[in-house]
Amino acid sequence: MITVRDLRAERGDTTVLEGLSIRIADGEFLVVAGANGSGKTTLVRQFNGLLEPESGSVRVDGIDVSENPVAARTSVGMVFQNPRDCFVAATVGADVAFGPENLGLDREEIDRRVGAALEAVGMADRRGARIDRLSGGQQARVAIAGALAMEPDHLVLDEPFGGLDHPARRSVHRRLEALSAAGTSVIVVTHDLGEVGDLADRIAVLSGGTVAIETDSPADERLAKFGVRPC
Numbered sequence: 001m002i003t004v005r006d007l008r009a010e011r012g013d014t015t016v017l018e019g020l021s022i023r024i025a026d027g028e029f030l031v032v033a034g035a036n037g038s039g040k041t042t043l044v045r046q047f048n049g050l051l052e053p054e055s056g057s058v059r060v061d062g063i064d065v066s067e068n069p070v071a072a073r074t075s076v077g078m079v080f081q082n083p084r085d086c087f088v089a090a091t092v093g094a095d096v097a098f099g100p101e102n103l104g105l106d107r108e109e110i111d112r113r114v115g116a117a118l119e120a121v122g123m124a125d126r127r128g129a130r131i132d133r134l135s136g137g138q139q140a141r142v143a144i145a146g147a148l149a150m151e152p153d154h155l156v157l158d159e160p161f162g163g164l165d166h167p168a169r170r171s172v173h174r175r176l177e178a179l180s181a182a183g184t185s186v187i188v189v190t191h192d193l194g195e196v197g198d199l200a201d202r203i204a205v206l207s208g209g210t211v212a213i214e215t216d217s218p219a220d221e222r223l224a225k226f227g228v229r230p231c
């Protein structure tokens with residue numbers, strides 16, 4: 001469970017979020033939507049301590065993120081908008097294996113996780129490929145595979161599907177759906193609901209620094225008023 005209470009967050013000298021509270025249950029598939037600049041990235045980066053609240057609290061599985069960011073980073077996996085900055089190895093397989101290796105898992109388990117994660121993003125046949133020779137969309141898929149291979153309790157994806165073609169998107173969506181059904185909370189940030197809206201248990205729309213509306217339907221007519229494209 002991720003619990004945000006009365007969060008106030010600033011970027012530079014601007015207050016981006018104020019009085020924001022939300023609970024994300026284990027196994028919930030939550031879409032965080034809202035117009036550009038509404039604070040979606042600012043919110044989710046609090047979940048693993050990349051940003052800290054000015055006031056209020058963020059707790060992951062009962063542990064305050066400010067007090068124990070290491071615990072939060074272990075249990076909250078995150079895929080960023082610009083994956084290019086996040087690669088740590090030269091080849092696809094080595095990069096996806098990096099996280100599981102740091103968890104101290106044995107080689108067999110690491111291989112299983114890397115194989116399953118690359119399969120989920122349609123890159124199983126590119127394990128030995130050099131990352132700097134991949135297209136932007138392929139790099140985005142490797143970044144998603146890296147987070148999947150960690151098998152975190154909570155998985156946050158911030159605008160992850162932009163560069164992905166339709167088969168890759170569908171495959172990743174299926175994997176996210178399965179993870180959520182198995183108890184992982186999945187949080188997807190977007191301003192364009194597309195197909196992901198149909199997967200969501202809940203869509204939370206940020207506006208005015210807080211959660212302006214919550215709905216379980218991507219067809220909810222109120223969404224358009226907040227700069228969210230329904231499909």
Ligand SMILES: Nc1ncnc2c1ncn2[C@@H]1O[C@H](COP(=O)(O)OP(=O)(O)OP(=O)(O)O)[C@@H](O)[C@H]1O
Nearest residue numbers: 011012016034035036037038039040041042043191
């Ligand atoms: N490093 C920064 N320094 C100052 N202001 C920032 C910084 N990063 C973001 N902001 C501002 O904070 C506000 C919220 O940004 P944030 O990235 O959280 O919004 P978002 O909803 O994720 O936007 P988008 O849909 O464009 O990705 C914006 O007004 C933005 O200009």
